[in-house]
Amino acid sequence: MIKDGEEKGILKRGHSIIVEPTSGNTGIALTGIASLLGYKTEIVIPEKASNETKEIIRSLGAKVYETSDDLCPKVGAGTDQSIALATSIASSRPDTYYSPNQYANEANFLGHYKGTGPEIWKQTDGTVTHFFTGVGTGGTITGVGAFLKEKNPDVKIIGCQPQKDHLIQGWRNFEESAKPDLFLKREKMVDDWVSVTNAEAFGVVNEVFEKDGLLISPSSAAVYACMKKYDIDSGCVVGIFADDGRKFKSIYSEQKIMTEEEFDNALAKAKHVSKIAYM
Template identity: 40%
Template sequence: MSARTYETSLIADDVQVIEAVAEAMVLEPDREADNGARPEQHARRVYDSIVDLAPNPDNPTPMVRLSHRINPHPGYEILLKLEGMNPFGSIKDRTALYMLRGLDLDPHQALVEPSAGNTGIALAAMANAWNVPIEIVVPDGTPEEKKALLRFLGAELIEVEDELCPLFPTEGARGVVKSMVESEAYGGKYVSPNQYESALNVEAHYRTTGPEIWKQTRGEIDYFFAGIGTGGTISGVGRFLKEQNPAIQIIGVEPASRQHHLSGLKRITGLPDEHFPKILDRDLLDDLISVTDEQAFGAGIELARKDGIMVGPTTGALLHAALRAGLPKNGKAVLISADNAAKYVSAYARYL
């Protein structure tokens, strides 16, 4: 075969490949991703609504590999999944979208939800996009930056005396929301997405976060670390990953004390069964590691100063657990970085 004939053959083969790809794209022109956006919107990065930026396996949040400056173990790869890159700034964007889609609201009804901040922010932003009134009940220990963002979004804020780690399900912010939803005095005005008990919280991570991680790592993952809060992230991702490979270790991280400042996390060690998060699948957990405030904030500061990655203190808690807990320092670990440092500047200031 001459060089000319060979070149023509290659071009013909390339054309066939291009035509096959084009045909495959035409077969499903209206296929929508989990967030409502179509694949071509992700390709062009032009959207009809801010809500369409919510992640899914076709539009995942990025991962970043930690350097040897923060992770000195050569056989141990640590990847942070940067959920702070979501449109409203945290992993709770996923939960909020799934829960809101599962609600059937009448025109006279309003949303109300207990939140340590991130879920409330995501719900408030999406409620604005869909013209739905919303009230958020927060513990008074919620970081000031989060409360300011909720007010900025126009949410009516109800602050209650509450620890960041109340007992489930009647104390503090949750108890207030429960009474608002159930009280006859309000005449059915309020509807709560109820992140603490909604199966859609778990479903969001089973359908998006888990598949994203599997796809981004090409199935090469040995450990998955997530904080214990509502239980949605670790249950949804854990279930998906265990279905792909039962050998993957699912590791939960909790505060070392109920009196903590790790907004969004909950200590479950020592709790009676009736106070456990209802959607947390404890059977998925291979290990549970406790981390102090000082360890979490210290790891977050170290990460910023060594790798330039600015994360919230819950990510610091996971990083401390991944690096300093008594686990084998080999294989590949994926850590959920739930949000970024911007919402915790005042909290970090105490440790600088």
């Protein structure tokens, strides 16, 4: 999205300030990349997001505004607190502020259509039959879905949706929030939906760690829980684990999934944990 803004000439190094509503991951990515490229960043984030997430964004240099929004910023007039605040900030000085607006930005879709989708196809040697992911902006499910269905129209694209008043950072319940514009463009790409409760999602965090040595996030756990409960006789099933668990020590402690000591021990033993610059 940053590259797209620069190519269109609306994002200018040494001049523009990036402002964006986020539930976490996009805010971290934007702030980190912006810092490397010399941009200042202002992030609007729901106060319910984990303390670790907000601390990472601040440590990367962003100015952070917190709202009493859902864990995934709501879309829709009268409910979109984080998005409305970011839009207000951007419109106050349009010559200076640039908002990528991940909830409507076609570059979000294209990133997954050109990147994540081909990666999955290649790594499965074209054998993937089912694809599971949650929905926040809709970029992942529609971008990956569009690519996979072009390769094989029989691939099933399955959306995972959390319960109302959920605790899954980055996910959206469509009874509580309108659908983002980016998702609405291609919502028919989704073949089926699976609902998941907070209890089901948090209930598999330790299971995944014990079986596979992976310390995963609540959203990754929710995908795994949806995959478990969906009836599939055979095939090659792919689910997106969009985050590891490093930003959720406080959440897991609050939800009594792990004590802080148990979390630290799990992190020390966890497999496939990449090195990152901000922690």
